[in-house]
Amino acid sequence: MEKALVLFFGLLVFTSCDTINNDVVQEDECDLPSELIQEIASYQPTVNRIIDSVTKGKHRGQPYKLLEDFIDKFGARQAGTKNLEDSIDYVFDLMRKYNLENVHGENVTVPHWIRGHESAEMLQPRKAKIAVLGLGGTISTPPEGIEAEVLVVRSFDELNQPNVSAAAKGKIIVFNNDYITYGKSVVYRSQGAVKASQHGAVAALVRSVTPFSMYTPHTGHQSYRDDVKKIPVASITVEDAKMLQRYQDKGIKAVIKLHLQSEHYPDATSRNAVGEIVGSQKPEKVVIVSGHIDSWDVGVGAMDDGGGAFISWYSLALLKSLSLQAKRTLRVVLWTAEEPGFKGVHQYEKDHKNELDNFTFVMESDEGVFTPLGIEYTAGVRGGCVLKQIVKLLEPINATSTKYYDSVGSDIAIWARKIPTASLYNTNENYFWWHHSDADRLEVLDPDNLDKATAVWAAVSFIIADLKDEFPREFNDISTLSNSKIIETLNTLKQKPTR
């Protein structure tokens, strides 16, 4: 545990060192045939061409430049809106302009919820504005708002205590959940309204899921249950959650008046955006690179997930420009409606049920596009060993590290341990500072990082699509490995960016 912690925190520091050796699969445990090792090594000139063209040549700065134009033109791209559909059409035009093949959309039914006026005021113990941001799909308050005393809890367990539960009736429940990891803390955002309602609360306010706050509320998906009365739910800032906790701990009554207005429109039709470079020898076999095209309505979705979407489609544009056609088909999919609950990928899985066996490898970048370190993956030991050989070729941009997780990406996590999957391993330790907030703007990203990430994405997807043999489709029991103890720690500490 201690060693693992050191390794984990090490990566926060050693962002520019050669190889971050915290993969559960160690190279000395690999046993690949020497022909395969040599075959992978033979791609070094190709990888160098890819890297040079996008970090020094005519493609340099293009992923960022095109993303900038896109973001400035469309801003936020919320599921259900015409703006999202216009932005998808715009990307189709880009894909065609850059000579991708089979560019098309695949229909997806998506929810259409639009935020209206939102405000909150603390009336007691002093008058003050409280920053609020309704969670995705929240119902509105009555037009006159909801005025109620606040009851603060640090956890669902605390709310379940009989005396606390009894006090919850008629209150606005404030979930003041400490940020541990995104995965552990986000349950208060996704389930807070339901849990609070079950105890008779009239509304719920959830501390924003972030390790750092500049008095910034963060929105996100939340789920009502059909058998539990719906109550309005919004996020508040870390600072206000802590303040309300202090009042309560000191026996000072706090009263808040909450206004949340929004509209639930009928479901709309959106599209997953697809483009390809068809394979030369095994066109039915597919390597997917992906990101999601939709965003929340706050900020402009530059980080989540403009960056991931643009390095994905641009990787194919880059390969096409370099006349690099792999034996298998390379396919970019920009998922729609990831934010309101992975609608795009779920429809895609249904529609492509018969093709799943042909998906050799699926990649998604939705965990930030900061300085690339290498590849994060879910595969068996042999898959990890193949990836280790591939990322060695990325030495010119110091992206030679691998890391195993039990599931990677956000949309593609539905295929974890069914299809080998990968995400961009990058210095994303501050990802949640900006996530789902007004602060997710173009300035979070950096042109050089997008260039390097595009190189990683293009090189890894191309090699896997071009190797003689299929990427190992096996998911060994990783717990047998000597370094397996670090998996649990890594997964516990992981700051997993999903909806």
Next chain:
Amino acid sequence: MEKALVLFFGLLVFTSCDTINNDVVQEDECDLPSELIQEIASYQPTVNRIIDSVTKGKHRGQPYKLLEDFIDKFGARQAGTKNLEDSIDYVFDLMRKYNLENVHGENVTVPHWIRGHESAEMLQPRKAKIAVLGLGGTISTPPEGIEAEVLVVRSFDELNQPNVSAAAKGKIIVFNNDYITYGKSVVYRSQGAVKASQHGAVAALVRSVTPFSMYTPHTGHQSYRDDVKKIPVASITVEDAKMLQRYQDKGIKAVIKLHLQSEHYPDATSRNAVGEIVGSQKPEKVVIVSGHIDSWDVGVGAMDDGGGAFISWYSLALLKSLSLQAKRTLRVVLWTAEEPGFKGVHQYEKDHKNELDNFTFVMESDEGVFTPLGIEYTAGVRGGCVLKQIVKLLEPINATSTKYYDSVGSDIAIWARKIPTASLYNTNENYFWWHHSDADRLEVLDPDNLDKATAVWAAVSFIIADLKDEFPREFNDISTLSNSKIIETLNTLKQKPTR
């Protein structure tokens, strides 16, 4: 120049090293009498008592705890409001409870401007909310708002170019001034409305003065001129200023609709808050410790300047509790209405004109209360040498550094080079992240830092008030010193927190 830069940036890194040697006055250039050196050294047991009592003993955590109660009770404390006056009365009660002497207020006439509804929307090239925060004292827009095309300039020089000036008429001028230092960049906030109006603009929007943004607008003081037509002025975020710049650079027209409502009430009466420990031998001689009690209306003014105000009055409470009475009088002054233009200190200077010669040393903490490093000062070489001996005694809390600037503090800068002055030297390199924004909340501060800062403040003020001889009241030509070349660089780079 190069060396100086290295030294300056060094301090950003070496925050926990022993002594940061970037003072223009070097110890080997000091020539203090050995009796004085011994006299200062003899205070080590006293300083140890001070440090121990507030970092380990019964005072530990008290400065933060009392500030927390204060901030949670009053929130923001804007000049002209009853809330500010109530908060001053509350501090009087605290001062009396902690046995300060001569606790009283001294009247100051202050402006009374209250922000109302504010909003901005970009209408072209796409619809989007633009975060705005009216600058202090701005006039309102007409009720229907101001809708105009945007003209972005990076500097006053650019605005002065004939073709740009000609294009400014009828536009909303956006000042997209890069953050260089606070001192260099803040002129666009303080003078932007006047400069824009002189070129015929209908309103001005100023990029927030900060090196880091989470889409956070920052307010602050701005000055109209009687001979220039007043136009509404507000800050916008760094992100939106850059976006509007990009539109303009690409030839894309941007139109904004701006609503700013506020009320200008008649001037009000506020008070500088004063308390003392009267000196035992030279009561007419005074060492002042200070901070300002008012804040802007956004955030809660915990950092600017709740922390400075509370370490100041609590330093006297601590000394009193330890029965430490100096030969000279120790006086705390909590300036009122610093934010709208140093109203409190200006009135104080007038009212105490005849007493200024008796002000031995004046200290103000208004540059953050992060990890204390020592003392920042404006004095002559001999004064710097005395301070070097004093801060040596702060070795138990690693606050043994000194740094010369041409002026320190914010209010007390009016006495630079007339009275020896000092500020808390601390790791405030991120001060402007939170400054004058909704993010200035209690969480910016840390209890241990406030304890240590109180120890620095109490120890330094007590020793200077208790030394046999007066603190050297001389302001040599510092340019004769061998290290003087670093002054200019330091002052250029300085992130000076004033209004």
